[in-house]
Every structure is written in structure tokens, then in C-alpha cells.
Amino acid sequence: MSVLIIAEHNNQQLNPATLNAVTAAAKLGEVHLLVAGHQAAGVAEAAKQVPGVAKVLLADAPYYENGLAEEIAPLAVKLAGDYQHIAATATTFGKNLLPRIAALLDVPQISDLTEVVDNKTFIRPVYAGNAFETVQSDAAKLVLTFRATAFEAAPSSGGNAEVVAVEAADQQNLSRFVSQKLIQSDRPELARADIVVSGGRALGSAEQFNAVITPLADALGAAIGASRAAVDAEYAPNSAQVGQTGTVVAPKLYIAVGISGAIQHIAGMQDSKVIVAINKDPDAQIFNVSDYALVGDLFQIVPELISALKA
């Protein structure tokens, strides 16, 4: 049996997060990718070049333009007959849509899984990553979301899948897209960056956050993250939050500046390859997971670090 992955895109570009799901799903069977959008033929063109994708299903309707779960879920259900698994990456798009599909199919969903053991057995974190459950289901169909950081991204070129147009499902008209406000940034995307520099409450103000964290991120070509405390205090935008309920990251290098290391924050970054913590409190929890700990005043250390990096 094959796997249907719901592609995430903005009608022009395939979101690279989808590539992680392709890698994860390849363990389950032949991978088909559903591109539901409006005038999204370019996305289907990109999708067909992903090695490991056997078929791209392209559904076009104006009401698929904004990725509304109410509209896309019935389409996935209509196509579900041929598939044993329906999956996506556990981004906000995948988390929003997939449970709706699962409930319409009356089958369980297994969320944010980090390992595929076999077609019905999976491993996933619970309790903010303090435990990992191995779960199994004999349900005829399963809906899955994959944690992006747990699977390599599939390459974006080299494949040549067949693109098949599929008919749209009827419009549901339950919800309407009003507006979107995306934070424009030239930096690498937080979830995919090789280096992440994160700031916490100890930065003290939005001005100091920018004055300290931004130049360090610039010096390293890093994405900027933040703890919940820093986001709540509006030092950084909500989308910068790293943790159980924000973005989960696993970069090569994670630098935590003025972050105490609450359980919920650790949950979002503990799979980073190398963790550096800079904190003036020698007993801060963050030092329990850091590879390199530097105890001291971040307002002295970070500028010094920036000059050392530039030297």
C-alpha cells in the first residue's frame, strides 16, 4: 500500500518541510504527494522532481488557495481509499489539517512521530519530550504527522514523478480566509537553520534583545529564536518561540543566551547537535543539557564572542 503526503505550499513554492515527510514516509510504502491549491502547477512541477515521490496529485480550486483545513480535508478523504497512511510534516499546517482528516475517516492519528518502526508501530515524544512512547495501531488506516527534525529532508531534485490532475471536492464554505501577516526575514528559517541563536528573559528589553542577539546571529548566519518569556515580553515575535508549544529545532549549533532552560524550552532544542549556554546563574537548568557552558554576564560575553568570531 502507498502513503499519501499532503504537500505544504503557498501556490508558488513547495515548503521544504514537506521533504522531511517524504523521507519518513518512504519507510511505509510508495509515496504520493497531494498538491491542493489554486494555480499551483509550479508546485506540482517542483514536487515531481523530489526523488522518492512516485506520483503527484494536483487538485485545483480557488477554495484551496489558503490551505483551509475545512476545504482540504474532504479532498484527502475522497482520495484516501487507495492509501494505508495519510501523512504530513508536523508544522502548523500539518497539525491543523491532519486530525480533521483522521476524524472524518474515523481512524486514529499519531502526532509528531520521531521514528517509524514498521507500518503500524511508531515512536513519539510525550510530556514535553521527557518520555518517548512506542505505539502501535491495527487500524486499517492511520494518519501521521512527522517531526521534521527527526528525519532528513529528501533532495529537491533528481526525481521525475508523474503528475495527475484530480478533481476537487465540493466547497464546504464553513470558513473564510481574511488576512495573513508573515514576518519578513532574510535569515535562515528557524526550523531549518544550521545555527540558531536564542535569547531569553535576561535580555531585559526588546532593544537589548536586538542589540545583543541580532549581531551574534549575523556573525554566524544564524536564525533567531527565543524563549517563551522573551516572546511574552515582546522582545521577539511569537514565531521565534522555541519549545514544546513553539518551534522544535535541531540545528548543528544552538546558542542559548540568558535562557534558564525550563522543561518546555528544552523540549524544543534538546536534539541540537551542539548546545552552548551563556548564563550568569551557574545553577541554571540549561547547563544540564549544554555541551559548552559559559557562566557570566551575557552583555559582556556576547559582544566579546562577536569580535572573536569576526577575528
Place this chain on the structure above:
Amino acid sequence: MKALVAVKRVVDYNVKVRVKADGSDVDIGNVKMSMNPFDEIAVEEAVRLKEAGKVNEIVAVSLGGKKSEETLRTALAMGADRAIHVETDAKLEPLHVAKLLKAVAAKESPDLFLLGKQAIDDDANQTAQMLAALLNAPQGTFACKLEMKDGEVWVTREIDGGEETLALKLPAVVSADLRLNEPRFVKLPNIMAAKKKPLEKLSPADLGVDVAANVKVLKVAEPKQRQAGVKVGSVAELVEKLKNEAKVI
């Protein structure tokens, strides 16, 4: 307008849970339990809508063992008008919860459903979306702002990279994100008053919902422990180690 709020009793968010030695489950025998933090935010939002005159009745619902009653009393103390406890010792999966909530909704006919975006124990983030699907209702997940406008509910959602706003027809299901509001502290007189508010008991059987497990937990394991790190004495030493030892810059 009637609002239904779903609340879950979970391990307190400050507790770092341990896995049982036999790997069967996490050990929550003697740990502090509280209302799931996202559900507190959902209750708070319902209460604010009532205070603003947009909602006239709030029904809090919880599903689970006997002690879920405490969680419902907390919701009542925060301002819910009455409570429904679907009592069961079964390990409920999100799909079960969604079906049970749908069955409760069939009796109550609320216009707005408020849930937390995820429970901090199973971290599933499914129930609100599943409930919306079963009701054929629209969903406003990860809400950081909610407004009632001309018979619709406008929900601003936290998405990767920013925010988006959707307009939902009623009845609608909304799941609360952290920044929707700051839940109030419960005052003692309200705790006393909450003890007198009505709390109805139901069972999954009363609601005609089968709660047999669809997903079995085979094993629960500790996360991989990280190697203990080292303290470095200076910035120069840190940079040297990042370059030559860790080779990440």
C-alpha cells in the same frame, strides 16, 4: 450564545515526569496534577466573552477519572456556569474525546467550542480539529485573538512564520494558543461559590461512545541522555572548542 469549554486534568507543567522502571508508562502516582495550561486559557476566554456580553452561558466539560471533578471545580471557580463530567477510567484517545464532546454537544447545542491547542501530557494537538470535523464545523486552531463579528467568529491564528486571520461560521471550534490571554487567579470566595454550582455526571455509555483503545502503548522510554558538557572559562576557549573540537563554526 452558549459556550462549551473542554478541560483536561494533567500533570502540572512544572513537574518533570519520570518513566517507570518497567517501561510501561510514566510514573504519575504521586505528582501534582492541574488543569492543562491551554485549557485555562480557553476557560479564561469564555469567561471574558461572557463578561463582554457575547456569551450568556458557559458549560465546562471534562472527561476522565473521578478526580477530573477537581479540574471542573477550578473551571467553575474561574467563571463557568455549570459542569459536565464524563467519568471513565479508560485511557481516552483524542478521537474518543472528540466523539464524547460531540455527544455532549448534541444535548447542549453550544455555538462556540473552546479547547486548548494541546494537552501537555500526550502533546497530541488533535482533539479540537477532530471535534470540528465530527460536527462539520469550522475550526480556528492555535488562536491568539478572537472576536465576534456579525454572526461570525474571527480568529487570528499563530502559524509558522507569522499570523493569519480566518472568519468562521457558527457553531465553530476554537483552540487556544498561549498568547490568547492571561488566565486569572482564582479567588477563595469563588472557589467556595464553585462548590455550589451544578456538576452533572455522565458516562461514555450514556453518550453511546465506544472508548476501546485503537492505539496500544508498547513501551515508554526515557529520552536519550545528553553527554555531560564542560564549563569553558573564556570566550576564546569557547570559540576554539566550537571550531576545533565540535567543528560547528
